[in-house]
Amino acid sequence: HDHLQYHFFFDGLFVQARVFLTPSLEEHSVWIYDHSVGKVEELLNSAERLQQGGADTLELTGSRIRIQDGTGGGSLQLKGADGGQELKVDFKNNHVFSWLPAGQGANAVIHRPDLVLTLEYKGKTLQGRGYSKRYWGSYGPHWGYRFIQSSSLPDNKFLWTADATFRLGDGEAKYNYFKLLDGESGALVQATSEETWQQDCAGF
Numbered sequence: 348h349d350h351l352q353y354h355f356f357f358d359g360l361f362v363q364a365r366v367f368l369t370p371s372l373e374e375h376s377v378w379i380y381d382h383s384v385g386k387v388e389e390l391l392n393s394a395e396r397l398q399q400g401g402a403d404t405l406e407l408t409g410s411r412i413r414i415q416d417g418t419g420g421g422s423l424q425l426k427g428a429d430g431g432q433e434l435k436v437d438f439k440n441n442h443v444f445s446w447l448p449a450g451q452g453a454n455a456v457i458h459r460p461d462l463v464l465t466l467e468y469k470g471k472t473l474q475g476r477g478y479s480k481r482y483w484g485s486y487g488p489h490w491g492y493r494f495i496q497s498s499s500l501p502d503n504k505f506l507w508t509a510d511a512t513f514r515l516g517d518g519e520a521k522y523n524y525f526k527l528l529d530g531e532s533g534a535l536v537q538a539t540s541e542e543t544w545q546q547d548c549a550g551f
Contacts, residue, residue, distance in 0.1 A: 349483040351405075351414075353423065355436055355464055356499040357475035359383060362436065362466070364423055366397065366407065366414070373397075375412060377425055377434070379468075390425060390433065416479075420462070432467070438477060439463040442528060444535070454484035460505040461498060461530050475499075478507060492522070493545045503530035510545035525550060 348369040355362040361380040367373070377391040391411055400406030404417035415421040420439035427433035441463060445455045462477035476498040492511030500506060504527060511522040525543035527536040544551055 349481075351416075351479075351481045353436075353438075353477060353479045354496055354498065355438075355462075355466065355475060355477040356497075357464070357466055357473040360466070360468070360473065360475075362434070364414075375409065377412065377423075379434075435467040436477075437465045438479070441530070442533060444526070454482070456480065456482035458507060458526075460496075460507055460526070460528050476505075478505070480507075495545065495548075495550045504528065505530055508543060508545065508550040510543075510550075 348367070350368070351366040353362075353364040355364075359382045361382075362377070363379075364375075364377045366375045372394075373396055374394050375391070375397060376389070376393070378387055378389045380387050393409065393411070395409050397407040397409045397412070397414075400408065402415075402417075405414065405421070406416075407414045411426045413422075413424045418440070420437070422438065423434075423436045424432065425434040439462065440459055441461045442459070444458045444460070447455050457480065459479045462479060464475040464477045466473045466475060478496050478498050490511070490513040492509055494507070494509045494511075496507040498505050506527050508525040509523065513520045513522060521540065523540045523543045525538040528534075529536075
């Protein structure tokens with residue numbers, strides 16, 4: 348399957364966007380959490396098929412959403428029910444990490460933990476930081492994972508950690524990782540798969 352996700356952190360706001368494609372499912376969504384309101388608002392949840400443009404880079408368009416993503420960064424634009432712009436996020440890449448997940452022989456996953464963001468929403472312009480991940484390939488009919496991530500830690504630190512199992516053929520592939528990036532130095536602290544796991548809302 349093919350999965351693209353974005354986590355956008357701003358002062359008082361968190362925005363999430365996902366595009367998910369499998370042989371039997373196609374879905375994209377955008378939701379926002381406003382800390383002053385204290386609840387999640389779903390802005391878009393659609394099974395509409397997105398169209399890829401003619402560019403060499405990712406360029407997905409639907410009736411309400413448009414995502415452009417390339418080597419240096421990109422943008423996500425969301426239209427409201429009236430056709431006007433409801434939300435726009437411009438993002439720039441900093442560090443990019445890529446590796447093969449457990450059980451995979453091709454199609455490395457791509458992680459960008461410290462995106463630089465500009466948000467236009469409800470007449471305001473906010474600056475923030477963000478994370479993006481894309482992975483694609485054959486992950487079997489059954490799989491599950493837990494994922495904890497933050498781009499708003501003190502001291503310019505960026506965290507992402509997963510505890511996952513994929514069903515591949517007749518076997519299973521355990522896939523755990525823990526990554527902590529220092530945004531200033533570029534140093535990456537990480538654990539081996541055997542030394543990291545998750546329980547409830549905690550990662551170790």
